Amino acid sequence: MDNLMEKLRILTDAAKYDVACTSSGTSRNGNGKTMGNAVSCGICHTFSADGRCVSLLKILLTNYCIYDCKYCQNRKSNDIERAAFSPEEICRLTMEFYRRNYIEGLFLSSGIIKNPDYTMELIYETIRLLRYKYGFNGYVHVKGIPGASKELISRTGYIVDRMSVNLELPTSEGLKKLAPNKTRENILTPMRMIQGKINESKNEVAIYKNAPEFVPAGQSTQMIVGATAENDFQLVSVAQALYRNFQLKRVFYSAYVPVNEDSNLPAVDTKPPKLREHRLYQADFMLRFYGFDATEILSETQPNFNVFLDPKCDWAVRHLDRFPVEINRADYYALLRVPGIGPTSAERICKARKHSALGFDDIRKMGVVLKRALYFITCSGKMLYSTRMEENYITRQLVGEDRDKTRFIEENDVKYHQLSLFDDEVFKRENVG
């Protein structure tokens, strides 16, 4: 094993807990001269042993860090192997991986060396080299370093596709407790600035076609789930605020994997809360694509997700008075609220019913999951089977279906499997509250 391979191992290991590995959001044809293009839906190049998509070469520039964030394996006080890439090394790896079609591009983050400005400058230098010396035209995602100067972040924004500033923890109290060197202010300022620049550049591009694009794939962020005591309602509300106030493209949730011993953190043998993370992503989709408000999904009185039911089904069984909806008449947004109907199938239904009345067979072919939807819809006034419109009955049917779907998520979580509530004939939703 040579030096560079060792570096790659250390700095990949140090970067692996970052969630975002998507390459979506930009569409760019090749320039006919140098390597690279970008596809708007993103491309997954492989899936690692944990089943996560690998799209980008996700590495740290260095895992030396002057900060001491308690949840982070790279914190200053940890005695671990440290390494640093040179910009040239990163460029060469990116180019050689890209031409073999291993990756869609580069995702570069870094520990903080010396100070935020110095670190941001190094990231900028690396990407500048990659873009101009190596002519790389593929996807690049970098971290915005909290506390780096406005000018540096803005310079970097013009040569990358996506920038993200990690929120790390959903509340500022959590941040104070676990990341003493970071402040909420420090994180939200660059986020706000990137948002402003993106909008500014969109206006410029609208007028001057060749104006440079600023962070064309938008900005994203990430929250650690389960390291602090926030409930799900707080998390979903924060996500909603980020989408609405900062126009983020994506909020990522990362089930906390305990890497450090600390009295402020969950014990080291705690399993990452993967089902909770899964539910958060489901709720996130409801916010972004289904027109739900955070307060509809959860509330002060029901602050946590139902373990047994996905949040959309959960919402539906709590609002049976709104169902069933008629497939041939209900508007797009009413269709979207039906469990088992997604944006694609809702759109197909809306188009197809202009030409002829639709039956259950037709909508099944359009991608509607009838197993879930059948309790909530009629086709030309008829339900598929005569079912009881009763909360407990429908919940029971849906729970079995959800269990089959989510079983693989917490495969290793013995606790989840041992629960035998599912088989209980008198099972009631209240029991699991």
Added chain:
Amino acid sequence: MWGERMNKKVIICEDSFDGILSGVYDAWVHMNENKGDNIILSCAGNYNMELFMEYIYVEKNMENAIKVAKSIRKKISSLAYKNVYMTAISSKECKADLIFRFLKYGYKIGRSVTECLAIPEVSDMMKIVVRVGKEYDHFRGFLRFYDRGDGWLQADIEPKNDIIELLGQHFGDRLPNENFIIKDIKRNKTAIHKKNMDYCIFSDITLENVEDRIAVKGSEEYYQNMWKVFFETIAIESRTNEKLQKTNVPLRYRKYMTEFDKINS
């Protein structure tokens, strides 16, 4: 009744996009002559001979194929054209007849035909298009080039559907400054891209110097091992989930994927 039976015609065309479009052209001509609906279009190799049927073989005819292609785009839509293409390269046996029947609706209904999913032909076709599109998406990510050491990159693939032209276009746009070959091992088809060309050449001929797999050495071996190190390290142990991995990268794709070879360093 006898006569009706005898009137049934099977038009047999070449199994390719242009071949099927040529078949559509002739099927259309026969349909108009006979004023009947009893014409079946089928790709060569995909039919069982039946009694009392008339079999007509149609050669690929570029002129007719282009006429049909143009008319689909003009009289129906470019989306319908794309769907016809995706269906034609699929591995579905009855695809030629499906295309023919779809086009009959298409010319009647016009551009909104692709929305009429209550028509079986339209929804069947959509299903095929989605399936072929998925495989193409997978291969855009899962295809692996290796450096042959002679100035050429090579990728070997065994897709279910005939997606080599789509892949050639994608990688031609992405890697303009590389010489590369994509080889469909099963169909014996290759896509060849020369440096600084903005197109690929497609060939059915097995090229002598395009061997299946050459011995990996030198810098190629080095970067393959680097990639494997990255791949092994990026996974989080406490989240190991091979079932999910298997759903996301089905085994049939792994044969030529570098990271699923055993580490040899």
